[in-house]
Amino acid sequence: MPIQSECRNRIANLQRQLERKELDGALVIYPIDLYYFAATRQNGMLWVPQSGEPLLLIRKSLTRARQESCITELRPFPSSRELSGLLGRPGQKVGVTFDVLPAAQLDYLKKVLPEREFVDISGINRNLRAVKSALEVARIRHAGEQLSKVFAQVPDFYTPGMRELDLAAEFESRSRKLGSEGYVRMRAYNQELFQGLLVSGGSANQPGFFDGAVTGCGLSAASPHGASTAVIAPNLPLMVDYTAVHDGYIVDMTRIFVPGNIHPEVQHAFDTALKIQRQVTAALRPGAVASELFDLACGIAAEAGLGDCFMGVPGEQAKFVGHGVGLELDEMPVLAKGFDVPLQENQTIAIEPKFLLAGHGVVGIENTWAVGPEGGIRLSPADDAIVTLPT
């Protein structure tokens, strides 16, 4: 099974980092991290010593973890008393991901694994996860192909007078039938997303918690993002920014639809977004500096006279043009101000130049790419052009 050699590689990479940081081992607990390193997302804990065989302890379901996992040392979760004897020994330094491990869980670990020093390996984990294998790139490509089919069908299921929510529900339903798992994981503490954002005309100007150019109105203050019950407006851009999740891997795409006539300002901003996409992705090679690609995008926006509405309304502009994507929607690297790091081959990045046009709404494009030696390799094939819809 290819997944077994995958997991072996991933664990070997982690062990190399543990050695470099002089850590004796790592405990992998967060569900999607467990899936990455052990090929199962059951409820349990993976112990990865600096060298030697990892040990997977499962609370629920042991049966299912045995079916799925690539880890051969696999046992039912032991009593708290037994745990310390199984996972290294007192005096050791143990890595855990402080970015997602609740304080109560860390207190529990300190109790059941006494005399260890726990060290944050969030950065190590994010950097390992950022560079994809061929299998991972293929999974994102598969997700991109499936989601592209749904985008292509929009003219078939759009009817004039629909609310944002109606079109979102139809879109989601088709994506699900094509195999999207739906559940979009985000790592940042204050972020969440239900599948995507479908935002028409003025809805785009409603600011929100979401770390992107657009949030949308959503359905209530409890879920203030994405589609609302507003009717999709004629002659204004409709942004469909959606994910699909296959085998845990997320693809992220945006297309613009206009019921009726495309205003020249809308077309100009859209053409500028395409130009940004073209130039940024041409530069999406190993060694390119993430923050410089953001600067490149800002320069093209400014040159087109659209600098002050790039990635947000004036005063609330997001300071990025792309983000890593994989098992989580907010992976490394980010093409953003301050990210002065070189890209690596097979990092996968959603690039989403967008403009917030006063009186129109949001216009832009988003596709998911792999960093390649000759520039970005596209993983989301749907046609980019604005699609007009009937009014």
Next chain:
Amino acid sequence: MPIQSECRNRIANLQRQLERKELDGALVIYPIDLYYFAATRQNGMLWVPQSGEPLLLIRKSLTRARQESCITELRPFPSSRELSGLLGRPGQKVGVTFDVLPAAQLDYLKKVLPEREFVDISGINRNLRAVKSALEVARIRHAGEQLSKVFAQVPDFYTPGMRELDLAAEFESRSRKLGSEGYVRMRAYNQELFQGLLVSGGSANQPGFFDGAVTGCGLSAASPHGASTAVIAPNLPLMVDYTAVHDGYIVDMTRIFVPGNIHPEVQHAFDTALKIQRQVTAALRPGAVASELFDLACGIAAEAGLGDCFMGVPGEQAKFVGHGVGLELDEMPVLAKGFDVPLQENQTIAIEPKFLLAGHGVVGIENTWAVGPEGGIRLSPADDAIVTLPT
């Protein structure tokens, strides 16, 4: 606005608990907790001193928080340097919810708020949230009414030969159009749910990470719960266990459909589930002990000769028959072994007696109830009976 007096009450209740525990204040950060106490789920932090006015600091979006929140002292998030001067003072004891606060966030708080002692108030928060106001009960009832409409429509959109996934997608789409926000929040570290579980026949026997009687196969090892691509089996029970989320409030319901003939064993188990529902909900009054209601349910199951398949296959039986539900799917109280606590009026609880029948699949019922002086008050009106579908 009623939400303003709601939030005032909620904050006053929290302040009473802070006083009782001799804490000087609490920091509310987790998005859904912020929504509960401040009526907005923007990205920020609410400071609740033991007495006096709370202060809401917002990272993004300040504009939206101002539109939504009931908190009058509302400011843009200050610099780390200013923070300490705004939130109490050195030497104070500050409550935070360790159950969901990442260790990295706690480290950040310790840095920007030096010389405070941070104390876990997860239990206080959960207990406050468990008892609902009239408005909260009304919101769950509204969610129950909407979700009941979708359940009633299943015979209209089911067609023989559908896969679990197809029916799930149709169900989800209708629920969304009726206003469900979709995103189901769970507090437990290792749990997640995408809207619901739709499980036919033998799929019910696939064990999994989910803390319930049934998990389902799901679509991959990354998302191993809920609907799979298996075709819905004739003459076997199809369990549709779904949530709807309105204004953040979750209702949880299960109905059984059978394409074709209902086997007498299936009907017997279903009748037993109804009997458990009847007797447990009749006892759903203030003062009733949660664990005793679980014992009551187990007794009825045993009496019907179904004790060893109640809430799971033999050896993997879940040790509960109901769970609190509200802004999160896994709220307090739990009707479970070991929960020797008295119920309180207006706690809202999903009660879900289920049987895993070898050779058949899963059979049971689930509705959401409020604890009332005369017994459980039903919040999910759809008819309980098994519905037969064409084959």
